[in-house]
Amino acid sequence: MENREIFSTITAIPPVFVRLDGRAFHRLADCLGLQKPFDEFFHKAMVTACTSLVADSGLNPDLAFTFSDEISLYLTKLPFNGRVEKLDSVAASYTASSFTVALGGTTLVAFDARIIPATPEFAIEYLTNRQAEAWRNHINAYCQQALIEDGMDAKKAAEQLKGLQSKDLHEMMHVRGFNLATTPAWQRRGTLVYKKITEKEGFNPITNKTVIAERSAVTTETDLPLFTSPEGKEFLRMVLGGV
Secondary structure, three states: OHHHOOOOOOEOOOOEEEEEEEOOHHHHHHHHOOOOOOOHHHHHHHHHHHHHHHHHOOOOOOEEEEEOOEEEEEEOOOOHHHEHHHHHHHHHHHHHHHHHHHHOOOOOOOEEEEEEEOOHHHHHHHHHHHHHHHHHHHHHHHHHHHHHHOOOOHHHHHHHHOOOOHHHHHHHHHOOOOOHHHOOHHHHHOEEEEEEEEEEEEEEOOOOEEEEEEEEEEEEEOOOOOOOOHHHHHHHHHHOOOO
C-alpha cells in the first residue's frame, strides 16, 4: 500500500526553513478575548512553542523566528531523511500541541507548514524579509485597531488601509498622538529563539587540569537589532554559525 502514498518519496536537502502559520487565529483571538492589536500572553505562548520546538521536538532546528502567529524554523540537519510530508506534518502537529499547552490546554489550535529550500546566504535574506514583514504587520495592526476604535468595522478598516505606504500609516498614528517606534521590540522586530554556544570552565580529575568545555543553551532574544543594519547582519551571521 505504501506505493500508493502520494508524494511520500519527495525529500528536501538541507538547509531549509519550515514556516508555520496559525490557522484561523483571528477567531482564536476572539475566543480567548486577547488584547488587540498585540497580546503579551499570546506572544509568550508563541515563544514557549518556539523554545519547545528548538529544545525538545526532535526536529533539532538551529533557530526559530516568530512574530504574530508565524514561526520560521531553520534546519541545517533534517530528520526523517528529509521527507517533506514528515517534516511538515510533525512540525505542524508538534507546534499545535505545544502552543495549546502553553495557552492552558482549553482551546484547540492548528498550524499549517511549508518547506522553503535555503542556503546559508539565503537564510540571512529570508530572516531579514520576515522581520520586515513583522514590521508591516505591526503598523497595520495598530492602524486597523485605531480605525476600529474610531467606530469602523474590521473589514472596512482593512479596506481603508490597503495600499497605504508606511509613512501614511505612521502619520495616521502620529495625529492620534501615538509613536509606533515606542512599542515593544518584539512587536516591531519579532523574537528569535536559538541555540547559543557558551564556554564553561571545568576541571578534569584525570589530567588534573582546568579545561574549557562548550555548552549549548537555548536562548530567547526579544530585543532584536534591525537585520538590515550592520549590527543586525553581524548578529545573524553569528547566530547562523558565521555565514
